[in-house]
Amino acid sequence: MGDRSMGCLMDWQGQMLAEQLMQIMISSFAVMAFLGGYALDSFEIMLLVYAGVVVLTSVITVFNWPFFNSHPLNWLPQGGCEASKARVLSEHKPKC
Amino acid sequence: MHSFGYRANALLTFSVTILALMCAIASLSDNLNSPSPTAQVQVLNINWFQKKPDGDDEVSMSLNVSSNLESLFTWNTKQVFVFVAAEYDTPKNSLNQVSLWDGIIPSKEQAKFSIHTTNKYRFIDEGSNLRGKEFNLTMHWHVMPKTGKMSADKLVMTGYRLPVTYR
Numbered sequence: 097m098g099d100r101s102m103g104c105l106m107d108w109q110g111q112m113l114a115e116q117l118m119q120i121m122i123s124s125f126a127v128m129a130f131l132g133g134y135a136l137d138s139f140e141i142m143l144l145v146y147a148g149v150v151v152l153t154s155v156i157t158v159f160n161w162p163f164f165n166s167h168p169l170n171w172l173p174q175g176g177c178e179a180s181k182a183r184v185l186s187e188h189k190p191k192c
Numbered sequence: 193m194h195s196f197g198y199r200a201n202a203l204l205t206f207s208v209t210i211l212a213l214m215c216a217i218a219s220l221s222d223n224l225n226s227p228s229p230t231a232q233v234q235v236l237n238i239n240w241f242q243k244k245p246d247g248d249d250e251v252s253m254s255l256n257v258s259s260n261l262e263s264l265f266t267w268n269t270k271q272v273f274v275f276v277a278a279e280y281d282t283p284k285n286s287l288n289q290v291s292l293w294d295g296i297i298p299s300k301e302q303a304k305f306s307i308h309t310t311n312k313y314r315f316i317d318e319g320s321n322l323r324g325k326e327f328n329l330t331m332h333w334h335v336m337p338k339t340g341k342m343s344a345d346k347l348v349m350t351g352y353r354l355p356v357t358y359r
Binding site: 111114115118119122123126129130133134137138139142146150153154157158159160 | 194196199200202203206207210211213214217218221267268338339
């Protein structure tokens with residue numbers, strides 16, 4: 097995985113957000129599914145709602161949506177600071 | 193949470209763990225239920241009562257089994273297995289139990305029933321001790337859950353007696 101592909105997928109903040117979102121969504125919806133199934137006296141309803149919740153959460157947190165990439169990383173160019181300075185100077189050379 | 197596969201794996205593991213937790217709590221919620229089943233068994237008729245060639249007594253009877261097991265069902269009940277057993281003692285064995293009839297109740301709607309039947313399984317003694325024998329008819333039930341621990345209980349009905357002579 098080169099740094100170009102990492103920059104396009106998910107940044108660190110996004111990864112943390114994805115993990116927290118996944119855990120919070122699944123556990124809170126699981127509580128709701130359990131209470132709903134208990135109130136409606138139906139074990140099947142609880143399992144169906146929970147299955148739907150898991151699918152929904154996986155769509156939201158597993159794929160690389162753009163909102164996970166809102167703090168993109170500024171990687172240094174290849175070669176380090178010296179190479180970047182040299183490149184900048186060479187780009188600004190007056191046209192002869 | 194670096195890659196697609198990593199996140200998918202984390203989500204799957206977490207969701208299965210939470211599912212196991214939900215099933216455990218559902219099983220524990222069964223303890224909140226306090227059942228109050230009722231049962232009654234009548235011996236309508238002794239059809240025949242013979243001593244078999246190998247020396248064991250055998251009796252065939254018609255029974256009326258009526259019962260209301262609706263309070264045993266919770267949201268976590270898959271089915272209830274119920275059976276009626278004859279219990280008596282002999283000089284050789286302090287307790288003999290012979291299953292006469294059983295059935296499976298798949299839902300609460302079918303848990304209140306009244307059945308007129310001959311004994312589904314043969315009532316054969318180990319020996320020749322049944323003439324004039326006093327016996328109990330016990331209804332046992334096993335509550336089988338959708339998830340969790342199975343529980344069983346019984347109701348003893350006393351006061352039944354077999355005829356003194358073969359017929």
